[in-house]
Amino acid sequence: MDILKRLFGFMKPYRKYFYIAALLMFANIGLGMINPYLQKLLVNKVLLGKQKGLLIYLLMGMLSVSIVTSLFGYIYSYLVEYTSQRTIADIRHKMLNHLQELSFSFYDKARTGELMSRLTGDLEGVRVFIPGGFLQFFNSATTFIAYLIMLFIINWKLTLLTLILSPFLVTLSMRFDKKIRSAYDELRKQYAVLNTTLQENITGIRVVKAFAQEPKEIEKFKKENINNMNRGIDIGFISGKYSPLMWFIGDMSFVALIWFGGYLVVKGQISLGSLIQFNGYLWAMIWPLRALPNILNMYEQANASGERIFNLLNTKPQIKNSPNPVVPDKIKGHVVFENVSLKYDGEMVLKDINIDAPPGKKIAIMGATGSGKTSIINLIGRYYDVTKGRILIDGYDIRDLDLKTLRSGIGIVMQETFLFSDTIRNNIAFGKPDASMDEIMNAAKAAQAHDFIMEMPDGYDTVVGERGVGLSGGQKQRIAIARAILKNPPILILDDATASVDMETEAEIQRNLEELSKGRTTFIIAHRISSVKDADEIIVLENGSIVERGTHQELIKLKGRYYHNFKEQFRAMLTDEMIEKIVKEVSA
Numbered sequence: 001m002d003i004l005k006r007l008f009g010f011m012k013p014y015r016k017y018f019y020i021a022a023l024l025m026f027a028n029i030g031l032g033m034i035n036p037y038l039q040k041l042l043v044n045k046v047l048l049g050k051q052k053g054l055l056i057y058l059l060m061g062m063l064s065v066s067i068v069t070s071l072f073g074y075i076y077s078y079l080v081e082y083t084s085q086r087t088i089a090d091i092r093h094k095m096l097n098h099l100q101e102l103s104f105s106f107y108d109k110a111r112t113g114e115l116m117s118r119l120t121g122d123l124e125g126v127r128v129f130i131p132g133g134f135l136q137f138f139n140s141a142t143t144f145i146a147y148l149i150m151l152f153i154i155n156w157k158l159t160l161l162t163l164i165l166s167p168f169l170v171t172l173s174m175r176f177d178k179k180i181r182s183a184y185d186e187l188r189k190q191y192a193v194l195n196t197t198l199q200e201n202i203t204g205i206r207v208v209k210a211f212a213q214e215p216k217e218i219e220k221f222k223k224e225n226i227n228n229m230n231r232g233i234d235i236g237f238i239s240g241k242y243s244p245l246m247w248f249i250g251d252m253s254f255v256a257l258i259w260f261g262g263y264l265v266v267k268g269q270i271s272l273g274s275l276i277q278f279n280g281y282l283w284a285m286i287w288p289l290r291a292l293p294n295i296l297n298m299y300e301q302a303n304a305s306g307e308r309i310f311n312l313l314n315t316k317p318q319i320k321n322s323p324n325p326v327v328p329d330k331i332k333g334h335v336v337f338e339n340v341s342l343k344y345d346g347e348m349v350l351k352d353i354n355i356d357a358p359p360g361k362k363i364a365i366m367g368a369t370g371s372g373k374t375s376i377i378n379l380i381g382r383y384y385d386v387t388k389g390r391i392l393i394d395g396y397d398i399r400d401l402d403l404k405t406l407r408s409g410i411g412i413v414m415q416e417t418f419l420f421s422d423t424i425r426n427n428i429a430f431g432k433p434d435a436s437m438d439e440i441m442n443a444a445k446a447a448q449a450h451d452f453i454m455e456m457p458d459g460y461d462t463v464v465g466e467r468g469v470g471l472s473g474g475q476k477q478r479i480a481i482a483r484a485i486l487k488n489p490p491i492l493i494l495d496d497a498t499a500s501v502d503m504e505t506e507a508e509i510q511r512n513l514e515e516l517s518k519g520r521t522t523f524i525i526a527h528r529i530s531s532v533k534d535a536d537e538i539i540v541l542e543n544g545s546i547v548e549r550g551t552h553q554e555l556i557k558l559k560g561r562y563y564h565n566f567k568e569q570f571r572a573m574l575t576d577e578m579i580e581k582i583v584k585e586v587s588a
């Protein structure tokens with residue numbers, strides 16, 4: 001009930017349409033009583049009483065009732081659909097807004113397919129009930145009660161007899177409800193699994209093909225598809241078992257009606273016209289009982305789907321804006337790490353990190369895979385919050401800074417480049433949608449992307465496929481660099497940003513970045529010595545701790561891990577003597 005209440009909360013702005021629809025619905029219940037009454041008059045007065053003159057009036061009356069009922073029905077359907085579509089659009093909007101707010105840690109664990117099924121299947125489950133199924137329930141209940149009263153008025157004995165089986169109908173409905181509820185829950189769960197399998201298969205199709213694992217993937221999908229099919233069949237089976245039984249009980253009422261009703265007419269206790277009227281009302285009254293399982297289905301679906309939707313909406317973002325955030329006029333970019341530690345799922349991945357990076361300083365971070373490089377830079381934009389210590393920007397603890405201001409001061413090129421299926425121009429201008437074409441081109445030039453973009457069929461208007469398919473890894477990276485540069489941020493972060501570009505292009509980008517990083521705080525994660533050697537400070541990480549730090553010269557002199565790395569990288573080109581000579585020169 002609580003879930004329904006919350007779902008109806010979303011319908012509030014469209015309440016008036018809902019009320020009009022409800023009014024029309026009740027009006028149609030009332031109108032529905034007229035025609036059986038007119039049929040009674042037709043039989044009693046025209047057919048048996050030979051009052052032929054009445055015929056035309058009765059027919060006109062029936063026709064008018066039918067026209068008005070149809071018109072009301074049309075408006076009712078329109079209003080119900082309008083209300084439900086608007087309500088669902090609002091919920092969908094809220095869900096997407098919420099998804100935008102959720103932190104990286106949520107997406108670390110979330111499964112895309114499952115999230116997609118929240119925004120599609122579950123919303124559909126809610127749509128059919130809000131308010132359509134809900135009104136249908138009241139329609140059925142009111143119709144049942146109103147027509148029952150009418151039946152009692154016509155003949156109470158006939159009513160009792162024809163409805164003698166209805167308690168069975170209700171018991172059956174309740175049993176059906178219990179079974180179908182869990183069956184629907186299973187189906188929804190399985191649908192989410194199927195969605196995830198499908199989504200992972202499509203996203204990972206290149207890996208699948210590269211490893212020739214298509215049969216395994218087909219088998220995996222087949223298994224989930226069959227599971228899904230079986231859950232659907234379960235529902236069909238349950239409905240198939242109960243529905244005919246319910247129909248049978250309904251039909252028995254008519255057998256009773258013909259038998260006892262006929263007897264009463266022959267005995268002269270009721271008129272033939274009244275029997276016809278009774279029959280009309282009984283038909284109208286039985287359908288709500290028969291429709292009950294379907295309405296219960298809709299209710300169960302909406303309830304289960306609503307629960308999952310609210311579970312998502314109730315997930316709290318781990319990173320939240322401070323209640324009274326500091327909004328500085330401008331971020332200058334002085335980044336300070338003070339004894340920072342970070343834990344992911346109970347495991348300490350950064351330990352006691354101290355960094356001082358004033359504007360204009362270039363900090364390079366090196367270290368083996370998994371040593372914590374990305375984790376360090378993820379903390380600067382508060383994608384995760386520190387477990388211990390603090391990070392200051394321009395003297396403010398970043399947890400006190402307005403999140404939007406903080407992030408707008410950071411230009412980041414992530415390890416995995418993501419491009420949207422949009423034009424190259426819009427991909428570059430992603431962080432600054434109002435950028436002029438000149439600005440976009442200058443950023444692309446600085447990122448060494450301009451030339452290859454111009455060679456593409458539509459230049460900057462070329463639409464790149466999903467995730468930038470159609471571009472090489474290096475081209476994608478250069479577009480991502482241009483995107484970060486265009487933002488003109490005081491803090492620039494490059495996470496392995498030049499890993500996929502060749503040495504020559506990298507050197508070119510480096511030269512441009514040299515120019516660009518003037519006055520900016522730059523963090524650069526790289527594996528190549530050539531990318532980091534000019535940094536003001538190189539930090540070498542090992543298992544989450546800083547084990548060496550200094551300039552290129554200082555670290556070469558130290559002859560520690562950095563030196564070792566340097567030797568490894570140049571071994572193919574330089575002899576040991578040449579390396580020793582460089583060390584001597586550096587140390588001199």
Ligand SMILES: Nc1ncnc2c1ncn2[C@@H]1O[C@H](COP(=O)(O)OP(=O)(O)OP(=O)(O)O)[C@@H](O)[C@H]1O
Nearest residue numbers: 108344345349367368369370371372373374375376
């Ligand atoms: N979202 C996460 N949840 C849990 N553990 C994580 C998460 N991200 C990283 N880790 C773990 O934290 C450690 C540091 O990871 P991080 O990505 O910072 O390393 P890295 O030095 O950037 O590695 P690489 O060079 O491979 O990118 C690793 O042990 C990794 O498994």
